[in-house]
Amino acid sequence: MYRLKTDQGKIFKQLVYWTARIIPVSVVTGSLVALFLWLLEWATETRWAHLWIIFLLPVAGVGIYLLYRFFGKDAEAGNNLIMDEIHEPGGGVPIQMTPLVLVSTVVTHLFGGSAGREGTAVQMGGSIAALFSKWYQLAKEERSVLLLCGMAAGFGAVFGTPVTGAIFAMEVLFIGRIKYNALIPCLISSLLAHVVCSAYGIHHTLYSITTRIPAAIVKKGGWELSFDFVLLTKVIVAGIFFGLAGMAFAWLAHTLKKLWKLLIKWDWLIPVAGAVVILSVSYLLGTFDYLGLSVTNPDQQNSIVSAFSYGGVTHWSWLWKLVLTAVTLSAGFKGGEVTPLFFIGAALGNTIAALTGAPADLFAGLGFIAVFAAATNTPVACMIMGVELFGGENILYFAIACFTAYYFSGHSGVYKAQRIDVPKTTIKP
Amino acid sequence: MYRLKTDQGKIFKQLVYWTARIIPVSVVTGSLVALFLWLLEWATETRWAHLWIIFLLPVAGVGIYLLYRFFGKDAEAGNNLIMDEIHEPGGGVPIQMTPLVLVSTVVTHLFGGSAGREGTAVQMGGSIAALFSKWYQLAKEERSVLLLCGMAAGFGAVFGTPVTGAIFAMEVLFIGRIKYNALIPCLISSLLAHVVCSAYGIHHTLYSITTRIPAAIVKKGGWELSFDFVLLTKVIVAGIFFGLAGMAFAWLAHTLKKLWKLLIKWDWLIPVAGAVVILSVSYLLGTFDYLGLSVTNPDQQNSIVSAFSYGGVTHWSWLWKLVLTAVTLSAGFKGGEVTPLFFIGAALGNTIAALTGAPADLFAGLGFIAVFAAATNTPVACMIMGVELFGGENILYFAIACFTAYYFSGHSGVYKAQRIDVPKTTIKP
Incomplete structure (x- = not known):
């Protein structure tokens, strides 16, 4: 005592x-x-x-x-x-x-x-x-x-x-x-x-997932199935794609960084080249929606917020944001990866929802946290972020999406200083 | 690649x-x-x-x-x-x-x-x-x-x-x-x-915390305080007591187990003695509310569910449940500690709420998860349990209560096979 x-x-x-x-x-x-x-x-x-x-x-x-x-x-x-x-x-x-x-x-x-x-x-x-x-x-x-x-x-x-x-x-x-x-x-x-x-009066953007998963109760005799296995399958498949997108982003950012150094002799020219690529891609796409944070946009399209509604982003928005962000950061501009990862995830989630007939807001929210979980290898923090930003009703789906994405992003991540304690390839104690 | x-x-x-x-x-x-x-x-x-x-x-x-x-x-x-x-x-x-x-x-x-x-x-x-x-x-x-x-x-x-x-x-x-x-x-x-x-048609008890923490916005000029520091203090104090309650339970259960062996020569007599203590205490208290799970009771009093309303438990309900459970389990009866820990926490939370003028349902919920976190040393799982059982709105308070209780329960816990990886006494990397 x-x-x-x-x-x-x-x-x-x-x-x-x-x-x-x-x-x-x-x-x-x-x-x-x-x-x-x-x-x-x-x-x-x-x-x-x-x-x-x-x-x-x-x-x-x-x-x-x-x-x-x-x-x-x-x-x-x-x-x-x-x-x-x-x-x-x-x-x-x-x-x-x-x-x-x-x-x-x-x-x-x-x-x-x-x-x-x-x-x-x-x-x-x-x-x-x-x-x-x-x-x-x-x-x-x-x-x-x-x-x-x-x-x-x-x-x-x-x-x-x-x-x-x-x-x-x-x-x-x-x-x-x-x-x-x-x-x-x-x-x-x-x-x-x-x-x-x-x-100081700073307000954060509010997101909301209004879709409530129907209890999907199939009652027959004393039996009841209170779980939607079709939706579960969609979430798992989406989780795999979220993981791969997170990995693709980390890979592209690291690769581009090496590539710039290889191709361009004078270091100060790298951001110039990066900027030229960013502007050219934007002009080719005919939109400036992917510049900056893209949390919201004046045209209410191709932003994180718009990704929570059907049709709020195009099917390839996630890819363009991924490419432009990798170019921006690898060329020496600053700000970090996380908000673009939110965008990539939310837009990809929206696209997967549209293709599979799932709720857009739920899948945008899942992508928002899961691509981030995949690229930074922080599945538990991201699941909790889902609760803090979107509420606790869907915590089970947050967990499934984040954990799946975490496994499928492999061992690379956006932070090179991150060390490996338990490799994902060995499910061992 | x-x-x-x-x-x-x-x-x-x-x-x-x-x-x-x-x-x-x-x-x-x-x-x-x-x-x-x-x-x-x-x-x-x-x-x-x-x-x-x-x-x-x-x-x-x-x-x-x-x-x-x-x-x-x-x-x-x-x-x-x-x-x-x-x-x-x-x-x-x-x-x-x-x-x-x-x-x-x-x-x-x-x-x-x-x-x-x-x-x-x-x-x-x-x-x-x-x-x-x-x-x-x-x-x-x-x-x-x-x-x-x-x-x-x-x-x-x-x-x-x-x-x-x-x-x-x-x-x-x-x-x-x-x-x-x-x-x-x-x-x-x-x-x-x-x-x-x-x-199979099994339904779990539904708990609900209807109290919404008022945003407590004090606006003065461009400044606003959107956080209730008085409530925060109450939650931290409650967290400390939840931690001590968790520790007390673990200590009493272990100590009684040793004591029975010391006092009683024949092993088969230990459960008999335990049973006599349980029945005597119940008769002295004049209530059988603390027997069994105590999730609900026929008299709608002194149960986990009733702890979510003011007056649903007495100020010492938590202590009686703690003592009776420690006696029950140490004497060789079976079932585990967690549901009684829920009761102890919810009842103690209710009492603290009544004494400090805090919302009863919120504090019962906090105690429910935090005493469990303290006694089993699982603060993150318990915070998540709060979200799964009571919803995500109060996750911040769940975290504060569970983490505080975790620290203040010391290094003993109900599971002797648990090993120490990071001691709580050294906040080090």
């Missing part, structure tokens, strides 16, 4: 210790994310209003290249640098990362690159946490925990999903496990950053 | 391999759980109708003792035996476990022991899986996976929560981590067993 008593005391002290250290990190991160989201909205609306601005995308690319060239070569590694620092605390995460990634992401979106926003939020959270851990003079292992909290804070605030933020930070480091090394600290940072970010 | 291709193929083959092996296990387990739940309802209603039957509880206890003495000494270890077999496949899980635990749990409930039902379901699933793995002639490591699936099937079917069943099986083996060694196989078994169990 004495041992138990000391355990409780130790745990309590540790939680107080961490809470005190986390509060400033979360408040600063939440505030920065609010500023970032506000700037992002401004950039998106400015681009819509002055579409000619996209012709400056090549120049913007060179600008971002120069920024990173002169002010922060280390910071270029982005999310991977933070993850590496958590795995093995070493050189640290430079604080320049925050202004650099903030400015260059806003520039990317203003001039029409196809990118996300979670990378920026996670990098700001991570580099703020690194700064504070220097001030606190934390030991190596404690620095890792604070970095983890910074990631959770950035993620939770940028999407308005605090529980997902906490689980994501702990799940993304390794393929095949969640380790509860900072369960409560991550949840506190993620929640606090979200509350702070919302306090 | 070739390597990726082989990965997908390998994964696909493995999933087909496992699905084929899992289907019979899940169908048999689901059917047995249906039979079990049906018998349990019969036993409960029979006891209500003929209350004098509880005077036979001492005799029933001796019967259970003799059953295990003559037909399955190994099987006595129950859930711990299955967990040990998954950790280190060895002597195997005897198939006698299924009839033994089924009969003795029904006997326990018929004659008025205070016990649960998940232990029975998990043990049936585990021993059925062990039987099939012998027939399949599986290698050691594969046997562990099938046992894990059996546990998931039992858990998913008995509570009607397929996602929770899958996560619980993977989370319960170690304190401090979830390892994705069988993500999809566990989900398939759990879902299939649930569907099969429901097909």
